[in-house]
Amino acid sequence: MGYVPRIESTAARLAKLGFADGARAARLSENLPDDLVEALVGVADPDLALTSLTRLAERLPGLAATLRADPVVRERLYAVLGVSAALGEHLVRHPGQLAWLAAADLGEARAALLASVGADPDAPEPRAAAKDPLVALRVAYRGRLLHIAARDLTGESAPAEVMTELSDLAGAALEAALAVARDETPGDTVRLAVIGMGKCGARELNYISDVDVIFVAEPRDGADETEALALATRLAQATMRACSAATPEGALWEVDAGLRPEGRAGPLVRTLASHLAYYRRWAKTWEFQALLKARPVAGDAELGAAYVAAVSELVWSAATRPGFVEDVQAMRRRVERHVLAEGERELKLGPGGLRDIEFAVQLLQLVHGRLDPLLRRRATLPALAALSRGGYVGREDAKGLAEAYTFLRRVEHLLQLHRLRRTHLLPTGADDLRRLGRALGATADPVGEFTARWRGHAREARRLHEKLFYRPLLQAVARLPESESRLSTAAALARLEALGYVDPAGALRHIAALSTGVTRRAAIQRTLLPVMLGWFADAPDPDAGLLGFRQVSDKLGATPWYLRLLRDETAVASRMARVLGTSRYATGLLTHAPDAVALLGSDADLVPRRADTLLGEAVAAVSRHGDEAENAVAAVRALRRRELFRTAVADLVGLADIERVGEALSDLNDVTLRAALDAAVSRVELERRAPLPTRFAVIAMGRLGGMECSYASDADVMFVHAPLEAATERQAADAAFAVAGQLRRLLSLPAPDPPLLIDPDLRPEGRQGPLVRTLASYAAYYARWSSPWESQALLRARFSAGDAELGAAFTAIADEIRYPDGGLDESAVREIRRLKARMEAERLPRGADPGLHTKLGPGGLSDVEWVAQLLQLRHAYAVPALRTTQTLRTLRAAVEAGLLDAGDAEVLAEAWRCASRIRDAIMLVKGRPGDSVPSDARERRLIAQTLGYAPDGSEDFLDDYRRVTRRARQVVERVFYES
Structure with a gap:
């Protein structure tokens, strides 16, 4: 009975010492000396170490004496067993390798691993002679891995030294695997070299990782190239199998040749000339980024x-290749997608992970290494140090990132050592986190200390685009502390060009103007600019974005709330950068209404406002200015400017579709007309010193009437008046003409905002007819002289401003003309078709490509609208739902009435939306109207990006437009001309 209490007392003692399961530890340690057991409490995981130590003691009866006699072996062994269950298992299977831990250096790995597979490294033709070379290779490899891990975990080797040794060990294993492959594959007609890529090439390999390689071959003198390449391919395949094949000792790792030309779709082995031909003609920038790491590791x-040597010349000239900027931007976006897709616990691809740091360092090397050979380093830490010495990265920034990189690599190694499995994912279990924390030196609160350190380093690394790419640009031009490194002007220009700035010299001037000085304003700009430069770089037009930012900042920089808002509200600054870097139109609005920056804070502030709300504000603005009509209309135009900006931003960020944009712009134009009309009437009454002797109304026509205004739309209108009983016809007509003239004058006064031009040319008799008619005159004209095109034009007529009762009376007259009882007769239908064909032939601008003209081209706006209008003219008398001024509503009503096939309607609607969006995008991007898809490649790219296409999606955009309009034209041919 005395045995159990002894176990229990031992268990309690071991639990107090730090073993998680004291009872289990007591049972396991029953045959081990107490001093050796108690010494385990200092390792990362005492319970894990005790398990392996107990099993190893069973295989080595003299283990206790060995450990007491050699403190170095004991320290190394305990450190390994406390972290790695896999290496503990390996030692149990191969206890003789314990003696390896006593050695300061195991000698050259390549010779040892070749010997393990029975190959003489000094012989010209090594032969595999071992009984089972793959097993022997794995045993020898893991013994050396054990030695590296022991010195790593005891702090005898620095992390950089560990990565170098792991990479050299992998190269040695590849050499041994190639020797095995040559023994299995007869023939000696080819020279084969294995090029290490990725971490292997850079000598910064993990404990367990895929080993990236490229195979290059050359036929020996006199050998047939085809036969030699076939042999080389068999050798390469056998080499890969020798490393990845499952054996009683497991596998080494996968050999990944996916970085070769054409990836996995390309041949596994190429000659040097074939590699170079591919890189010179087809390679993308990311492939040169990968080749930064290339290093011979095995074979010839x-x-x-x-x-x-050959590819190095291409790597360092990559920045001069066409498309370099686009490729750099695409690489940055890929990294951002990884960051978003991977969880924060992903050490490699997560936010603030290893890939963030590696990517930024490599990008800076590509940009500046062409002119600075000192930057041409394979490994991340040496490259980062060189970037710091050269002034491309601030010293403190480089130090912080090097520390973050080193910490993350140590954590990665600890994760992989545990089971010798490829992983980059931080565990969530407390036991696993405790083991990591203790292995990294935490004692009081291993889990808490580790988590805090990890999050701190990740946050630091996550700022890499600011810290590595953008802030040094400020250092190149601003008066910053002397402790900060500075880029040369040439280096700053190269970096801006790589980011996509077309005029890097101009960009530097803007940066200097914004950030130079000792004022609080300049200090805040130095905080903002590194972030905003990146956001501008992600926009279609970085140069325009930075210029617009400078212009707005010049106007608002002294306003206390402006820079604080941008600094404290990331969403505002980010959205502002996107808008300024996309739309010259919106930028122009913002520079003349800079306080509208405040609208960018939330989606709710960007929703287009209701017409009645806007009208109330506009009327109030007019009333505040009394008899000062010019000032009253200036206030209304300022309101319009702000609302145009609100709508443009909602459009750009996807908060309003094309129908909502058209309605919002039309509502805004109505409100502007109503408020300006009030001011015009007041001015006329003041000048005449009498109330207006007639009622007056503005009838919207064209796109305004259809509630389909674009940013470039004029206000197509007609003016109608009705004399009061006490007035003579002459008095009423003179007053009405005076009001119409004042309205046009007031709205066309020079002002820093897009004008709302009045276009009255759709009136009866066009420009030859009177500007203003009475209601009775309109009725008489239409009853006697109306032609089919005027009936068609009246389909868009609706009341816009002025006397609502008079407007309703006019639309009642229009109804009789546009919805004729019984519909159009066949002669009128033929006339409309003839007019359409004539318009297509005569109105297209000279030199314009019909296929790219959004209004008059095949399948464009005019095609779709004429189809809708013909349906209205023929059937609206009998189908009330067709009595609308809007095109898409007409198509939907025609489908519901069975007058148009639903599929045809959708094809037409898609074309109408597409063409309308393109017209609006042209205005947004260029700041001036245009009806044709730009022929200039850069302008077309900007339009495409604004419409949501990728930066390299210009041709996709063009193909989509042609496809949509081609399908629409087929419907038009059938429905408009044949039905």
Whole structure:
């Protein structure tokens, strides 16, 4: 009975010492000396270490004496067993390798691993002679891995040294695997070199990772190239199998040749000339980024060196290649997508992860390494140090990122050592986190201390685009503390060009103007600009974005709330950068109404406002100015400017579709007309010193009437008046003409905002007819002289401003003309078709490509609208739902009435939306109207990006437009001309 209490007392003692399961530890340690057991409490995971130590003691009866006699072996062994269950298991299977832990250096790995597979490294033709070379290779490899891990975990080797040794060990394993492959594959007609890529090439490999390689071959003198390449391919395949094949000792790792030309779709082995031909003609920038790491690791050393020397010239000239900027931007977007897609616990691809740091360092090397050979380093930490010495990265920034990188790599190694499995995902379990924390030196609160350190380093690394790419640009032009490194002007220009700035010199001037000085304003700009430069770079037109930002900042920089808002509200600054870098139109509005920046804070502030709300504000603005008509209309135009900006931003960020944009712009134009009309009437009454002797109304026509205004739309209107009983016809007509003239004058006064031009040319008799008619005159004209085109024009007529009762009376007259009882007769239908054909032939601008003209081209706006209007003219008398001024509503009503096939209607609607969006996008991007898809490639790219296409999606945009309009034209041919 005394045995159990002894176990229990031992268990309690071990639990107090730090073993998580004291009872289990007591049972396991029953045959081990107490001093050796108690010494385990200092390791990362005492319970894990005790398990392996107990099993190893069973295989090595003299283990206790060995550990007491050699403190170095004991320290190394305990450190490994406390972290790695896999290496503990390996030692149990191969206890003789314990002696390896006593060695300061195991000698050259390549010779040892070649010997393990029975190959003489000094012989010209190594032969595999071992009984089972793949098993022997794995045993030898893991023994050396054990030695590296022991010195790593005891702090004898720095992390950079560990990565170098792991990479060299992998190269040695590849050399041994190639020796096995040559023994299995007869023939000696080819030279084969294995080029290490990725972390292997850079000598910064993990404990467990896919090993990236490229195979290059050359036929020996006199050998047939085809046969030699076939042999080389078999050798490469056998080499890969020798590393990845499952054996009683497991596998080493996967060999990944996916970075070769054409990836997995390309041949596994190429000659040097074939590689170079591909890189010179087809390679993308990311492939040169990958080649930064290329290093010969196995096989024919001379051929490997020739390969690396040849591709190195291409790597460092990549920045001069066409499309470099676009490729750089695409790489940045890929990293951002990874950051968004991967969870924060992903050490490699997550936010603030290893890939963030590696990517930024490599990008800076590509940009500046062409002119600065000192930056041409393979590994991340040496490259970062060189960037710091050269002034491309601030010293403190480089130090912080190097520390973050080193910490993350140590954590990655600890994760992989546990089971010798490829992983980058931080665990969530407390036991696993405790093991990580203790392995990294935390004692009081291992989990809390580790988590805090990890999050701190990740936050620091996550700022890499600001810290590595943008802030040094400020250092190049601003008066910053001397402790900060500075870029040369040439280096700053190269970096801006790589980011996509077309005029980097101009961009530098803007940066200097914004950030130079000792004022609070300049200090805040120095905080803002590094972030905003990146957001501008992500916009279609970075140069325009930075210029617009400077212009707005010049106007608002002294306003206390402006820079604080941008600094404290990230969403405002980000959205502002996107708008300024996309739309010259919106930028122009903002520079003349800079306080509208405040609208960018939330989606709710960007929703277009109701017409009645706007009208109340506009009427109030007019009333505040009394008899000062010019000032009253200026206030209304300022309101319009702000609302145009609100609608444009809602459009750009996807908060309003094309129908809502058209309605919002039309409502805004109505409100402007109503408020300006009030001012015009007041002015006329003041000048005449009498009330207006007639009622007056503005009838909207065209796109305004259809509630389909674009940013470039004029106000197509007609003016109608009705004399009061006490007035003579002459008095009423003179007053009505005076009101119409004042309205046009007031709205066309020079002002810093887009004008609302009045276009009255759709009136009876066009420009030859009177500007204003009475209601009775309109009725008489239409009854006697109306032609089919005028009936068609009246389909858009609706009351816009002025006397609502008079407007209703006019539309009642219009109804009789546009919805004729019984519909159009066939002669009128033929006339409309003839007019349409004539318009297509005569109105297209000279030199314009019909296929790219959004209004008059095949399948464009005019095609769709004429189809809708013909349906209205023929059937609206019998189908009340067709009595609308809006095109898409007409198409929907025609489908419901069975007058148009639903599929045809959708094709037409898609074309109408597409053409309308393009017209609006042209105005938004260029700041001036246009009806044709731009022929200039850069302008077309900007339009495409604004419409949501990728930066390289210009041709996709063009293809989509042609497809949509081609389908629409087919419907038009059938429905308009044949039905």
